[in-house]
Amino acid sequence: xxAIETVHLNAIYPPSLDLGPQLTDEQLAHSLDATMxxxxxxPVWLFAYGSLIWRPECAAVERRRARVHGYHRGLYxxxxxxxxxxxxxxxxxGLDRGGSCSxxxxxxxxxxxxxxxxALWKREMPYPSYRPHWLNCRLDDGxxxxxxxxxxxxxxxxxxxxxxxxxxxxxxxxxxxRFGSTRDYVEQTxxxxxxxxxxxxxxxxxxKRCHCPAAEQRQVTGLDTPRL
Numbered sequence: 001x002x003a004i005e006t007v008h009l010n011a012i013y014p015p016s017l018d019l020g021p022q023l024t025d026e027q028l029a030h031s032l033d034a035t036m037x038x039x040x041x042x043p044v045w046l047f048a049y050g051s052l053i054w055r056p057e058c059a060a061v062e063r064r065r066a067r068v069h070g071y072h073r074g075l076y077x078x079x080x081x082x083x084x085x086x087x088x089x090x091x092x093x094g095l096d097r098g099g100s101c102s103x104x105x106x107x108x109x110x111x112x113x114x115x116x117x118x119a120l121w122k123r124e125m126p127y128p129s130y131r132p133h134w135l136n137c138r139l140d141d142g143x144x145x146x147x148x149x150x151x152x153x154x155x156x157x158x159x160x161x162x163x164x165x166x167x168x169x170x171x172x173x174x175x176x177x178r179f180g181s182t183r184d185y186v187e188q189t190x191x192x193x194x195x196x197x198x199x200x201x202x203x204x205x206x207x208k209r210c211h212c213p214a215a216e217q218r219q220v221t222g223l224d225t226p227r228l
Contacts, residue, residue: 013170014088017078019127019158028121032114035132035148044113045147046120047137049073049103050093051185054192057123058116060106065140065198068149072099073200075168075186076152077129078160083175083182090175090182091160091168093189094130094152102198105137105147124150129158169210 023031046058047068077094084090095101108116124130130150137147152159163171175182186207193200 013167015078015160017080017086017089017157019078019080019129022126023128028118028125031125031128031132032117032121035134036117038134040134040146043145044108044110044117045137045145046106046108047103047135047147047149048106049095049101049149050189052106053104053196054188056106057120058106058108061109062107064105064107065102065196066105066137066145066147067100067102068095068135068137068147069100071095071097071101071135071149071151073101073103073203074152074162075203075206076160076162078158079175079177079182081126081177082179083177083185084171085175085177088175089171090177090185091163091171092182092185095135095149096152096154102193102200104196105139105145127158129153129156165206165209168206172207172210 046052046060047066048056050073072095073093074096075091075093076096077092078084078089079092080086080089082090083092121132125132129152131153133149133151134146135149137145137149139145154161172181172183172186179185186203190200190204190207194204
């Protein structure tokens with residue numbers, strides 16, 4: 001058993017978190033510039049795997065089903081603002097090492113590209129919890145593109161990892177922040193993936209195990225549609 005797994009088995013909720021100060025506008029701009037210098041040229045694609053599917057931040061001139069290999073979607077990032085509070089942190093999705101992940105690739109317009117990306121950075125990077133990374137992404141027609149994604153940093157205190165079901169049950173029942181509850185956020189993502197014929201069956205099974213009746217009802221009835 002790894003050290004990370006041992007910590008998670010001994011975890012308690014709510015945790016004591018110190019995520020440090022938020023990034024300043026200058027730091028966000030520096031991170032964006034450093035990321036764009038690593039871009040290999042051509043159109044800028046964004047890989048959406050969570051809430052960006054059903055609540056996009058940027059306009060797109062093209063939207064394609066896509067998959068990345070080497071990373072998987074996990075509810076592994078503590079949120080004490082968007083989907084929780086410092087007293088009762090929530091969880092949000094991130095890309096973690098291993099496996100693969102289905103989602104959408106958005107081709108961003110060249111016009112106002114920097115402004116769109118700065119808005120994206122402010123949404124995804126209020127704290128330095130992610131590492132912006134150019135992913136090897138395969139579109140639904142087999143075309144390979146370089147797509148921007150936000151990858152988890154395991155060494156940071158914001159990294160929750162794969163928590164035990166009993167803790168996830170508590171978080172789904174209690175955590176809510178500025179943009180709503182963790183449970184609603186997870187259910188919206190489950191619905192969006194299922195409605196686009198790319199269900200995340202591991203995530204669905206996990207939520208079912210954690211006794212989230214509303215999520216189970218949405219799977220059965222299919223009544224909800226994502227807010228696109």
